Amino acid sequence: MAKANSTAEPKTVNNHHPDLAHEDPEKLKYYYYMMLLLRRFEERTSEMYVKAKIGGYCHLNLGEEATIVGLMAALTPDDYIFTNYREHGYILARGVAPGPIMAELFGKETGVSRGRGGSMHLFDREANFMGGYAIVGGQVPLAVGAAYALRYQEKPGVVIAQGGDATTNIGAWYESLNLAKLYKCPVLFFVVNNGYGMGTSVEAGSSEPDLWKKGCAFRIHGERIDGTDVLAVRDAVKRLRDKAEAEGEPALLDVVSFRFRGHSVIDADRYRDADFVRQGRNQNDPVQNFGAQLLEARVVDDAWIRTTAERVDREVQEAIDFANNSPDPDPKDMYTFMYATPVPNIPGPEEAIAAYKINKGEF
Amino acid sequence: MAEINLLEAIRQGIDEMMAHDPGVFILGEDVGKRGGVFRVTEGLMDKYGAQRVIDSPLAESVIVGACIGAALNDTRPIAEIQFADFIHPAFNQIVSEAARMRYRSNGDWGVPLVIRAPYGGGIHGALYHSQSIEAFFAHVPGLKVVAPSTPYDAKGLIKSAIEDPDPVLFLEHKKTYRLIKGQVPDHDYRVPIGKAEVKRPGDDITLIAYGLMLHFCLEAAQVLAGDGVSVEVLDLRSLRPLDTEAILGSVRKTGKALVVHEDNLTGGFGGEISALISEHAFEHLDGPVMRLAGPDVPAMPFAKPLEDAFMPSPEKIVAALRKLAAY
Numbered sequence: 001m002a003k004a005n006s007t008a009e010p011k012t013v014n015n016h017h018p019d020l021a022h023e024d025p026e027k028l029k030y031y032y033y034m035m036l037l038l039r040r041f042e043e044r045t046s047e048m049y050v051k052a053k054i055g056g057y058c059h060l061n062l063g064e065e066a067t068i069v070g071l072m073a074a075l076t077p078d079d080y081i082f083t084n085y086r087e088h089g090y091i092l093a094r095g096v097a098p099g100p101i102m103a104e105l106f107g108k109e110t111g112v113s114r115g116r117g118g119s120m121h122l123f124d125r126e127a128n129f130m131g132g133y134a135i136v137g138g139q140v141p142l143a144v145g146a147a148y149a150l151r152y153q154e155k156p157g158v159v160i161a162q163g164g165d166a167t168t169n170i171g172a173w174y175e176s177l178n179l180a181k182l183y184k185c186p187v188l189f190f191v192v193n194n195g196y197g198m199g200t201s202v203e204a205g206s207s208e209p210d211l212w213k214k215g216c217a218f219r220i221h222g223e224r225i226d227g228t229d230v231l232a233v234r235d236a237v238k239r240l241r242d243k244a245e246a247e248g249e250p251a252l253l254d255v256v257s258f259r260f261r262g263h264s265v266i267d268a269d270r271y272r273d274a275d276f277v278r279q280g281r282n283q284n285d286p287v288q289n290f291g292a293q294l295l296e297a298r299v300v301d302d303a304w305i306r307t308t309a310e311r312v313d314r315e316v317q318e319a320i321d322f323a324n325n326s327p328d329p330d331p332k333d334m335y336t337f338m339y340a341t342p343v344p345n346i347p348g349p350e351e352a353i354a355a356y357k358i359n360k361g362e363f
Numbered sequence: 364m365a366e367i368n369l370l371e372a373i374r375q376g377i378d379e380m381m382a383h384d385p386g387v388f389i390l391g392e393d394v395g396k397r398g399g400v401f402r403v404t405e406g407l408m409d410k411y412g413a414q415r416v417i418d419s420p421l422a423e424s425v426i427v428g429a430c431i432g433a434a435l436n437d438t439r440p441i442a443e444i445q446f447a448d449f450i451h452p453a454f455n456q457i458v459s460e461a462a463r464m465r466y467r468s469n470g471d472w473g474v475p476l477v478i479r480a481p482y483g484g485g486i487h488g489a490l491y492h493s494q495s496i497e498a499f500f501a502h503v504p505g506l507k508v509v510a511p512s513t514p515y516d517a518k519g520l521i522k523s524a525i526e527d528p529d530p531v532l533f534l535e536h537k538k539t540y541r542l543i544k545g546q547v548p549d550h551d552y553r554v555p556i557g558k559a560e561v562k563r564p565g566d567d568i569t570l571i572a573y574g575l576m577l578h579f580c581l582e583a584a585q586v587l588a589g590d591g592v593s594v595e596v597l598d599l600r601s602l603r604p605l606d607t608e609a610i611l612g613s614v615r616k617t618g619k620a621l622v623v624h625e626d627n628l629t630g631g632f633g634g635e636i637s638a639l640i641s642e643h644a645f646e647h648l649d650g651p652v653m654r655l656a657g658p659d660v661p662a663m664p665f666a667k668p669l670e671d672a673f674m675p676s677p678e679k680i681v682a683a684l685r686k687l688a689a690y
Contacts, residue, residue: 141428149436
């Protein structure tokens, strides 16, 4: 299990080890496949960043594969997901094709946000994936409102308000918990606790480092979950999701995971002890650990692990090829999607193209 | 036709929209049982229930944020900010989330949200209950900002705002709530967002305002008529989108312009209008584009002499108009 930092007490985690014999082997194999897909996608994303195919700010889910795949395994198509800016894995695990996601990271017209968003602002309407949000806590009130609207319209489903550990220190997060409980909103506050808000440890940033306890002032049930165990995450989310949907009872999940690298691709991670990081990566690798579990339980064999790795490598390469071969957004679309209806005095494609041509020295 | 005040006009507009569309609901502090601090929503909870007229906790960020989320999910919320001065905790939600949603989702998701905010001074509200906030928000593409000055416009604009597929900040000048009365037709009508209206035609000077100031401008224009100066009074009604054609058309005719707002001068909305005129009607101008605005002090002071000194008044407008007329 993960530790917040090298000096902290080991965290009490709701450890459980479901008997793999009672699991559907096809589902187990899918979880492994999806976790590996996230792993490779992020490793290759990092590589594409170094090659300057991707620019700007880019945050990876390396080490959080079980947290993400476990969450998505418990959700239904009716559910909505709001996340923070570290969200490549979430939209992948929700089932959106890797190609348009990688294309978005490249800033291409074929990207899920048509090149307007980039790494931190992925969107997919079909998947009810309501976006990555790059202002910490910005998405949390929205998620509560979306949950209220589900209740208001008597629709099925719940809303996931994903955020990091540091999000629990933002005022809007508390306002959101209060409203969620008051109005019986079917929402889960899914806190990915990787021990660090950028370079500040949970202990240094939160006077209550047991983040799951932060719901108690709102009478919101909280629990800590081992985010490196895909089945533990899935089962906890499923249980709390169903309760939220049936009873309008929100819950707070403190999902402890281990961030393999720095805060973002360009973060040198100097604030964490190198030995601690190395040890953490060795002990808390959810993909490796789950693969070993599957092998030990004879759900899969070495050949399957090998062919799955080949399949994932191929799919990620195809995503990169798709992104590479996709067109850039057209400057004429600069002012498209400002408003739904015609609005006076909004510049149009001509102005956008003119500005672009001046920059290119064509006027 | 019935004569009602501006507050009643807004309430009627909301009431008729709620009766027509079950997706419309109101979230705000004390909007339900108390009927709103100014009683704009009085009676609506009894009529539509606590599920649709919801007393929120005192938490502006989540009032607006939850309404954005609900708007994304096929409802049409109205968020009430009790006083416009209290809107700042929700600034992030309005500017970073509501205004950007359609653009960042490539039109997949919009935010059909109305944020109502009673603003303005001259009511002894002092530092935190008198503010004008329009310049902060009119700056933001993706938002719409309206500020009606008459009951007719208020009712027509609130209905347009509720129907609008994009977020609208609806500014209600507190002093006009009960002071300003006017005829409102019984039939269903709309006032389009983005359209200014000439409230008094004239030939010599264009006088541009919105909200309470519009009424002070009408008074001042009447005084100037006694001087033999014909003043055209243009009510902007919408600040974003701005009816630039109405502004430029009037100034091209008169050759002189004075913009009046209660918000403080520097960086205020008058600067935008002035720049617009200078850029697009320069050759028609017979004098400098002038601004009359609140002074650059941090907030509206409480004491009556100080508040009076802060507020633009018909007398101040008359003085400015005479100066411009003589130019």
